[in-house]
Amino acid sequence: MPNKPLNILLADDDEDDRFFFKEAIDKVKVKTNLTLVNDGVELMRYLYNPENIKPHVVFLDLNMPRKGGIECLEEIRANKDYKDLMIAIYSTSASDSDIEETFVKGANVYIRKPNDFKVLRKVLSDVLSINWQYHTSGLNIEHFVLSI
């Protein structure tokens, strides 16, 4: 069945992390279309350019040079063009208060970067299949919070 692919964007300054993410996404069952950017400044430039494909989900690393994940999150949530955009935080931090803070600021998903590739694959597979449901079933993304 020709399901439309889920457009995904990852902003992460670490080259290895981007590489593993791409590898893992390629193995996930959900059809995807992945774009990679190196930091928050590039991310915002990508989103503001109307010629680019609008992503359905953005994965955001929190610690990036130039512009960090939290700043991007606030900027995206202040923009009504992107009110339906799912934002997944993709970070090494695991403190409950950090997690809650990003949710309050409008993140939908919080993923602690796993060390193991297999775990990463499983996590991304779960996140994407749920995201896909939200994307296709018209669920309320305002209530969508998921911490993995």
Added chain:
Amino acid sequence: MKLYLKYDIHHAVNTIIREKLTELNISYEQGGLGEIDILSELSPEKLQEVTEILNYYGIEIVDNMKSTLVQKTKDVIREMIYNEDGLPTSKISSYIADRVNRSYGYLHNLFAENTYTSIGNYIIMQKIERAKQLIMEGELTLTEISYKLSYSSVAHLSYQFKKTTGLTPSAFQRIIKRRRGEIENLPDKLKPSNITTSSSLNETN
């Protein structure tokens, strides 16, 4: 007199499709085997027309039937979960099969093939989605919500909530409340306009 025929069924079918779609002014591209790509948007009436014409030649639009069945299954599940009188008392698999009018095994496979999730997971997701909504409305206690959504206990609901969302129901409630609180602190022009009207109405009364 007897004639012996040799025919190429694909060629025949392709010719029928080409003639009929051209007649209807629909531009399309031949995809893989048994697949065509319609290049323009079809209105439901037009699609119905195409379906009927092709049916006449014994050609059925399969994909659409499958996605319709998946959609119907989803609708039945949502309707069942959002029903004010609670979930059906019969077994859920037979309830769905009855309503969609296909065997549960068939629906189960079709669903998994087309949605990247299983019917079981979809039900859990929708129940948790409903639970979130009820928690936000704030009229029912967790005990009442778990009863309404046919959980055996509050513990079971909380466990499934945490397993599905990674958060406890109370953490979820706190986050959404704080999120809304942050909205209210925004400058006036960014606020959703209908929030203040109800309270000002009350004051004038």
